[in-house]
Amino acid sequence: MSSLPEPPYYAVIFTSQRTTVDHGYGDMAERMVELAAGQPGYLGVESARGADGLGITVSYWRSPEDIAAWRRHAEHRIARDTGRSDWYAHYTLRVARVERAYAWAREDGPQDPQA
Amino acid sequence: MSSLPEPPYYAVIFTSQRTTVDHGYGDMAERMVELAAGQPGYLGVESARGADGLGITVSYWRSPEDIAAWRRHAEHRIARDTGRSDWYAHYTLRVARVERAYAWAREDGPQDPQA
Numbered sequence: 001m002s003s004l005p006e007p008p009y010y011a012v013i014f015t016s017q018r019t020t021v022d023h024g025y026g027d028m029a030e031r032m033v034e035l036a037a038g039q040p041g042y043l044g045v046e047s048a049r050g051a052d053g054l055g056i057t058v059s060y061w062r063s064p065e066d067i068a069a070w071r072r073h074a075e076h077r078i079a080r081d082t083g084r085s086d087w088y089a090h091y092t093l094r095v096a097r098v099e100r101a102y103a104w105a106r107e108d109g110p111q112d113p114q115a
Numbered sequence: 116m117s118s119l120p121e122p123p124y125y126a127v128i129f130t131s132q133r134t135t136v137d138h139g140y141g142d143m144a145e146r147m148v149e150l151a152a153g154q155p156g157y158l159g160v161e162s163a164r165g166a167d168g169l170g171i172t173v174s175y176w177r178s179p180e181d182i183a184a185w186r187r188h189a190e191h192r193i194a195r196d197t198g199r200s201d202w203y204a205h206y207t208l209r210v211a212r213v214e215r216a217y218a219w220a221r222e223d224g225p226q227d228p229q230a
Contacts, residue, residue: 011211013126013173015161019221046130048163048171056163056171058128064214090220096126096211099179105205106134 004043007098010061016083016091018053023086028079035075041066053089060098067095119158122213125176131198131206133168138201143194150190156181168204175213182210 018025036042041062049055061067070076083091133140151157156177164170176182185191198206
């Protein structure tokens, strides 16, 4: 994700609490990542979910218009509907304009300074 | 987090990959959340880290000035330094202006429609 262009670009911050209902969730999540990656203006995605079921997915886009087009995608709509009926207890979605970005990476290999 | 004010407000998206070094990481993370919550312009925080060590923390702020002040906080600086020396393999930090927000929550209790 350090390969994103220089800001400005846009982020969709999707914070969700999973239910205990599986019902194809993993396949859907994988499919949405794959599908999003093929959309115009897609720049990248980052995702994490903890053991408590709270997850954050941030997808990055060139423009608000690209985000709106992805929002209207038929298969994405179906996933959204199933999200509401089965997978999520609650979620929040935020659209934000990224104004600054800074990446840092460890230079040397060893992760343990005592090693 | 559905108690945030109406946009616009600001988000700091911090995406990080943990090393295997503990060295007080949990205490620091807890302390930073506590400390941030007392800063001017702080609105809230959401955080998730998966079993693979990739984590996303999004904190929300009233203005870029509030974010800059938090960045300069002495104890936060120390945590940042230790993050680089010990806790993180790499990280990305993005500052974004939240333009739209939408929250959804399940109305009824049962999470399992078959129950």
